[in-house]
Amino acid sequence: MTIDPAGLIDDRPDEGIFRVDRAIFSDPGIFDLEMRHIFEGGWVFLGLASQARAPHDFFTTQAGRVPILIMRDGEGQLGAFVNSCPHKGAQVAQTRAGNARIHVCPYHSWSFDSAGRNRGIKWQRAGCYAAAFEQSDHGLARLPHFGEYRGFLFGSLAADVPTLAAHLGGAARFLDFVVGQPPAGVELVPGAVTFTYDANWKLQLENCSDAYHFTSAHPSYIQIMERRQKGDSAAAVRSIWDQSQAWSEDAEGVQGGSYSFEHGHVLNWGRIGLTGSHPLFESAGDIAARHGAAGRDWIFNMRNLTIFPNLQIAENASSQLRMIQPIAPGRTLMRTWCIAPSGESGAARRQRIRQYEDFFNPSGMATPDDTVAYESCQRGHAGRVDPWLQGYARGMTAGRAGGNRLSDAIGASPRRSVLADSQLCDETLYHNYYREWARRMAAGVGAERA
Amino acid sequence: MTAALSRSEAEDFLYLEAALLDEGDWDAWLALYTEDAIFRMPAWRDEETLCSDPDTELSLIHYDGRGGLEDRVFRARSGQSVASHPRPRCVHVIGNVRLIDGADGIAEVASTFTVFLHDMRADRTHHFFGRYRHMLRHEAGTWRIARKHIVLLNDTIPTVVDFYSI
Ligand code: FES
Ligand SMILES: [Fe+2]
Numbered sequence: 267m268t269i270d271p272a273g274l275i276d277d278r279p280d281e282g283i284f285r286v287d288r289a290i291f292s293d294p295g296i297f298d299l300e301m302r303h304i305f306e307g308g309w310v311f312l313g314l315a316s317q318a319r320a321p322h323d324f325f326t327t328q329a330g331r332v333p334i335l336i337m338r339d340g341e342g343q344l345g346a347f348v349n350s351c352p353h354k355g356a357q358v359a360q361t362r363a364g365n366a367r368i369h370v371c372p373y374h375s376w377s378f379d380s381a382g383r384n385r386g387i388k389w390q391r392a393g394c395y396a397a398a399f400e401q402s403d404h405g406l407a408r409l410p411h412f413g414e415y416r417g418f419l420f421g422s423l424a425a426d427v428p429t430l431a432a433h434l435g436g437a438a439r440f441l442d443f444v445v446g447q448p449p450a451g452v453e454l455v456p457g458a459v460t461f462t463y464d465a466n467w468k469l470q471l472e473n474c475s476d477a478y479h480f481t482s483a484h485p486s487y488i489q490i491m492e493r494r495q496k497g498d499s500a501a502a503v504r505s506i507w508d509q510s511q512a513w514s515e516d517a518e519g520v521q522g523g524s525y526s527f528e529h530g531h532v533l534n535w536g537r538i539g540l541t542g543s544h545p546l547f548e549s550a551g552d553i554a555a556r557h558g559a560a561g562r563d564w565i566f567n568m569r570n571l572t573i574f575p576n577l578q579i580a581e582n583a584s585s586q587l588r589m590i591q592p593i594a595p596g597r598t599l600m601r602t603w604c605i606a607p608s609g610e611s612g613a614a615r616r617q618r619i620r621q622y623e624d625f626f627n628p629s630g631m632a633t634p635d636d637t638v639a640y641e642s643c644q645r646g647h648a649g650r651v652d653p654w655l656q657g658y659a660r661g662m663t664a665g666r667a668g669g670n671r672l673s674d675a676i677g678a679s680p681r682r683s684v685l686a687d688s689q690l691c692d693e694t695l696y697h698n699y700y701r702e703w704a705r706r707m708a709a710g711v712g713a714e715r716a
Numbered sequence: 717m718t719a720a721l722s723r724s725e726a727e728d729f730l731y732l733e734a735a736l737l738d739e740g741d742w743d744a745w746l747a748l749y750t751e752d753a754i755f756r757m758p759a760w761r762d763e764e765t766l767c768s769d770p771d772t773e774l775s776l777i778h779y780d781g782r783g784g785l786e787d788r789v790f791r792a793r794s795g796q797s798v799a800s801h802p803r804p805r806c807v808h809v810i811g812n813v814r815l816i817d818g819a820d821g822i823a824e825v826a827s828t829f830t831v832f833l834h835d836m837r838a839d840r841t842h843h844f845f846g847r848y849r850h851m852l853r854h855e856a857g858t859w860r861i862a863r864k865h866i867v868l869l870n871d872t873i874p875t876v877v878d879f880y881s882i
Contacts, residue, residue, distance in 0.1 A: 362762055457759030457767040457774030461873035464838060483798065486791040493787065599872075604774055616771040620778070629757065629776040631791050634799030634876040641838055641875065642798070 269293055271707035275700050276654060282662050284697050285654040288647040291466035296707075297595040303710025304575050304703070305330030307424045309433045311577035311589060312336060312346060315417045316453040316608065317363065322380045325363040328591055329423055335359045335406070336419065339381040340367070344414065346421045347382045347406035358406065362458075382406040416441045417451045418577070428529075437531035437573060439678040443565050445585050446546050446553045450608035454587065455619060459602045461628035463637040465644035467575075467592035470600065471699055473636050474570045474578045474588075475534045477522065478660065478691035483639055487625070487632045521688045522568070524661075524695040525673060525680035530574030530702025532695045533680075538568050543583060545618040548611055560675035574702055579605065584622035596644055602626065658700075661692035719854035721818035726825040727810075729859060730850065734808035734829075737880050742789045746782065750853055750860045755779045757866040757882060766867060776868065776877070788879045799876050806833045806881050810848075821854035833881050842874050844882055 274287040274296070290296055310329045313336060317325045324337040326349055335349035335358060349357050356373040359366075368385060370377045377386040384404035387393070411422040413430035418441055420430055427433065434441070445452055463470075473479065481488065522536035540550055544566060554562040568582045578588040587605040592598055604622045606615060624630045628637065665684045673680055684692040721729075736745040749755070757776040758767040767773035779785060792800040809830045816824040830845040851863035866882055 455774050456761045456772070459759055459774065459776065459873070460871065461875065463875045464840070486794045486797040486800075489794065489796070490787045490791060493790070612771065619771065619774060623775055623778055624784075627776055628873040628875065629877045629882075631788065631797075634878070635797050637875045638799040638837075 269295060271296060271299060271704060271711065275704045277697070277701065277704070284658040284662070284694070284700075285656065286658060286696075286700060287653045288650060288655060289653065290703075291468060291644060291647050292595045294595055297466075297592070299707055299710060300703075301330045301592070304706050305592065306332060307422075307710055308427050308706065309411070309420050309422045309430065310575065311573060312412075312419045312421050314452060314454060314587075314605075315344060315414055315419055316451055318344065320365065322367050323363070323365050324359055324369075324380065326357075326359050326361070327589075329409075329421060330592075332423060333357055334409070334421065335369075337380045337382065339379070341381075343381070344412070344419065345382055346409040346412040346419070348409070348423075350407070351376055352384075352404055352406065376404070378406050382408055416444070416447060418573075420573075433529055434573065435528040435531070436525075436679040436681070437527040437529075437533070437571070439676060440533050440564075440569065440571050441573075443557065443561065443569070444571075444579055445581065445605060445607045446549055446557075446565050448549070448552070448607040448609055449556075452605055453608045455604035455606050455615070455622075457604075459627055459629075460599065461602070461633075461637070462593070462597060462599050463640050464597055465637075465640035466595055467590050467598045468699070468703075469640035469643055470578075470588075470590050470598060471572065471575070472657075472696055473640065474572055474580060475524070475532050475695050475699075476691075476693075477534060477536070477686070478693065479636070479639070483635045484632050486635070490624075490631060519687065520685045523670075523672075523683065523685040524692045525669070525678070525684075526682040526695055526698035527680050530572075530699050532572045532574075532698050534570050534692070534695060535564075536568040538566060538582070539563075540566050543617075543621075545584065545610065545614040545621070546607070548614050549607070558676075564672075564676055572699075574699060580626070582625075584618050584625065586622065586626045600628075658693050658696050661686070661690055661694045664690060664692065665694050718820045719859070720820075721815065721823040721825075721852065721854075721859060723813065723815040723818075725859075726815050726818065726823065726850075726852075727813045729852070730810045730813060730825065730827055730848070733861070734810050738806050738808055740803065740880075742792070742880075746785055746789060748861050749782045749785060749864075750855060750862045751782055753779075753782045753785070753861055754863045755782075755785055756864070757868055760871055776871070776873075777866075777879070785879060792878065792880065800878070802836050804833045804835045804876075804881060806831055823850075823852040823854075823859065825850045825852065829882075831881050835875075838875075840874070843870075844877060845869055846882075 274290050276285040312327045318338040321340050327334045333349040335347045338344050351358050351371040353376050358369045358371050368377050375388040379385050382405050409421040410425040524534040571579045576590045580586045585605050587603045589601040625632045661684050665682050669680050670683050756778045759774040759776050761767050770778045791797050810827050812828040814826045827848045832843045834841045846869040847867040849865040852859045853862040
């Protein structure tokens with residue numbers, strides 16, 4: 267019998283209390299509900315439109331536990347299908363990406379075109395099929411919902427969901443800013459990096475929005491950036507972090523903050539400003555022309571955007587796109603890429619890639635200090651003497667309903683906002699994750715009982 | 717007189733590098749590299765194709781100059797990186813050593829590697845395997861690594877991979 271998820275989030279705003287029960291990170295029943303009602307029960311991020319640019323291009327991806335095939339058909343229309351043959355279930359596409367007018371299933375050679383239609387059943391006439399079979403559709407199962415916003419592709423395996431525009435809500439405004447969104451769109455730098463960690467997917471969900479850990483988990487990285495800046499080291503790689511005042515004790519005034527949007531999406535940001543070590547520096551003028559001065563300033567801020575539940579885009583001196591793929595309560599697969607504006611100069615691309623590798627890679631000097639900490643939390647979560655975690659309390663008295671002058675300047679409309687100095691490190695933005703989590707879990711459990 | 721390298725000398729050299737990494741003698745390890753050494757472990761473009769151009773495609777690790785490796789050693793020893801401490805126990809096994817070229821003060825050596833590692837904290841043993849390509853240069857009376865290219869074949873990284881485990 268599964269624990270009731272409703273009892274695992276202690277959310278009492280009037281009393282200033284928000285606590286999370288450790289069980290949400292390790293209970294197998296909870297994990298199963300999350301897969302069914304969050305990852306397979308609503309909108310998830312699937313990939314970028316630029317991963318299939320030409321007619322008949324395809325790529326494979328995942329929605330929860332379900333393999334997905336995204337194809338661009340002969341007319342240039344993108345479609346999303348379950349990558350599983352209607353005959354006996356084999357995966358119709360075997361590779362991560364490619365180009366094919368026809369996909370022939372490897373098991374018994376049923377074939378499908380790039381619009382997902384069945385184009386052949388081997389030895390159909392000799393098959394002595396009943397009329398009922400002949401009259402039914404043998405194409406690939408199409409996802410009930412599939413849509414694109416600014417080059418980002420989302421789909422839902424469940425039919426009963428809001429429109430994509432409603433799902434993204436005010437958070438869409440921040441997809442408008444990803445790597446400056448040039449007219450040519452956004453793309454993934456060749457070379458996907460995949461890693462696993464032995465801990466729950468929500469540890470990654472939270473960490474992306476966690477300003478509090480930076481100086482604690484990454485002092486070695488910060489010191490190396492300082493060394494490089496001083497020229498102690500021959501390496502030419504530099505990071506924008508080393509020019510940021512956001513992490514120094516004496517920084518005054520607003521240095522960043524967070525926004526919470528409907529449906530669990532969250533942005534946290536830090537002030538960095540225009541510097542030559544930013545790969546978009548060369549495009550600052552064009553960016554201002556397209557997005558206005560306020561939009562440009564946002565684009566040059568450090569931003570960590572989560573589109574609940576599985577997309578995270580981290581932008582600082584470089585830019586990472588992450589897909590969170592839960593495997594088990596205590597195991598998560600991360601698919602990560604360097605996301606970049608299409609058409610940027612060779613010098614900017616090189617700078618973006620170099621600044622990416624040391625910070626974002628699991629083979630770099632920062633991410634391992636996060637993922638090892640997640641594993642440490644996961645082991646620690648076994649302790650249930652006091653099941654309630656206290657990591658959701660910073661900023662409790664700092665938040666306000668709606669946006670602020672900075673979001674007003676770009677017409678963004680968050681549900682909640684926090685303005686922070688360098689040491690506030692808001693934790694109330696996680697409330698937004700868990701309120702959406704609790705809402706979706708309760709709706710799912712309710713529907714199962716009905 | 718120009719320096720030439722034999723295959724057995726190449727093997728000894730690779731075994732020495734492996735031992736220095738496994739035993740944590742990282743200053744001696746760094747000393748095997750030239751000042752301008754290129755150290756690179758590319759990411760994979762797709763299932764079968766490795767990324768080839770470090771300026772347009774991603775690497776798992778890319779350093780143009782030994783300083784990048786010095787930074788890695790600094791971090792691993794700093795006591796300020798939770799991922800680096802306690803240090804996993806590692807063994808490099810080097811095989812299939814072939815001398816591609818070994819005359820005139822320049823040598824190219826191809827080999828394969830398996831690194832077994834045990835992460836004490838997670839009580840987890842796993843391994844990395846792949847291919848090395850070393851470009852050696854005879855410098856100040858000794859052979860040094862001017863370029864090391866690492867092809868990591870099992871590139872779904874279990875949490876951490878660092879210079880000492882590849
Ligand atoms: S499973 Fe695809 S043709 Fe049989
Ligand atoms: Fe981090």
